[in-house]
Amino acid sequence: MADRHTHSVGLVEPITLHVGEPMALDCGKTLSQFDLVYETYGTLNAARSNAILICHALSGNHHAAGYHNETDAKPGWWDKCIGPGKMIDTNRFFVVSLANLGGYNGSTGPHSLHPETGRYYGPDFPVLTCGDWVRSQDILRDALDIDQWAAVVGGSLGGMQVMQWSIDYPDRLAHAIVIAAAPKLSAQNIAFNEIARQAIVTDPEFHGGRYYEHDVVPRRGLMLARMLGHITYLSDEAMRAKFGRDLRAGRINYGFDVEFQVESYLRYQGQSFVDRFDANTYLLMTKALDYFDPAYATGGDLAAAFAPVTARFLVVSFSSDWRFSPARSREIVDALVDAGKQVSYAEVTSDLGHDDFLLTLPHYVNSLRGYLGRVADEAGT
């Protein structure tokens, strides 16, 4: 437990920003009012120049680092990388991590009450895009009286928001750090998302998204969605190394219960996810992933989409990531080079797969540490 206090941001408390002004969304609808829930780690300097925004991925939220209670079993989702002396060093930076709109147990989402009807939003919660998220994140930036982020950082779906920031609000960030992301989903990526969504919406307990009112949860659907997702977060090699064909009971039982260790692992991951996540949120998050395509507005020309960018980029990929492979990151890099933007690219040799971005491979950590060291010098911190 000593580790909690020496290498961690320690106990943190979520803060709620209530936004009373309506916000127009890409889908054409408007959110009349909403809450943004966020946490901060480290100290904002006098010049207000050392703030880093963390954009989270599909299953993330505002709780990126530290603990909410002394008794918490686990710290925030990116605690390995955010903290004093860590990759994103809270001794130098003021780190802001928010829960995106549409999420669960954080900012306003399907599980919130509609301010006019007093009912749960459920399936009526508008479908969101990365553009909407970034617009809401900019409201938080303004509320925190931060003129420009020293850097905006995100992995996977978070990395897509970082790109969106650099295009939509070029003056509001000095650096963009895009980790294990892609410039848009492939047909295969969308296919995986669609299976996950079908698993949820065909669960008899989904009730067209109004399951809160029936006091049930589409457990099986959400569990299947997570199990499927987990397969794509790990490489074939990592699964082989972790589970092989190991049998739980040491022998084949000729049945359909859990026999192989990998089955047990996936069921555990799926079941524990159901307790901390919401099916409607899962649907929304996967849709935001599917829709992300900044080059859509420029006829498929990503370099043209990056034309407004002034931020300098660091792009990082992982060799064993097949969900968003290095080739996808190189598409981002190539477009930035074509657009004449400042960019560095590190391709980290890894074994685990997509989830490597949550961990601390030395090449990864040192690339980011080296880059952020210069960002901190620039920020005068």
Added chain:
Amino acid sequence: MNTLLTQTHNGIRDDLALISNWITPGARVLDLGCGDGNLLAHLQRTKDITGYGLEIDADNVIACIEAGVNVLQLDLDAGLDQFEDNSFDFVVMSSALQEVQRPDELIDEMVRIGHDSIVTFPNFGHWRPRMSLGLRGLMPVSRALPNRWYDTPNIHLCTVRDFEGLCESKQVDIVRRHVVNHAHRSNIGMRTFPNLLGEIALYQLRRHTGI
């Protein structure tokens, strides 16, 4: 990249200082096999250039990032298709030509991508390697070629005449040539007999315009 080239008191390798003299201020530069980013960092400081280094080694990539040099971790042998024609003022490759799978294809790519290209390589035609092989019957080991045959990264060593023959066959124009010894100094002998007396060769190339 070879580490044969000596460090000087002003913090930049002599061969890089020579290359730097040929780069025009404000240029857009692509450095193939940029190592720790020494040349680009120097050019950023002294000539206000923009550009990128390409480098495969992870530790070098980190060194570049720490030095504030734009670096792309890419394998030169995987090709440079992603770079547009004539998209850089200079494409530089210092002491890496002899380490790549297909130097001829890379030269094609360099003159396609860059308005000008600068190439440096150790000259295998220098009298020392000739003596070593011709008289002693041993693969040469010298200050310019410090590795032994079994641990060398150099898989495509060539001479000044070999290189110029390749350029001629490709119709690549040699804008200028500079041949130096291992201390990066030149003299009248080297200028007269570059293939015999030059240890390191520097070339500025341009695609043939057909005029």
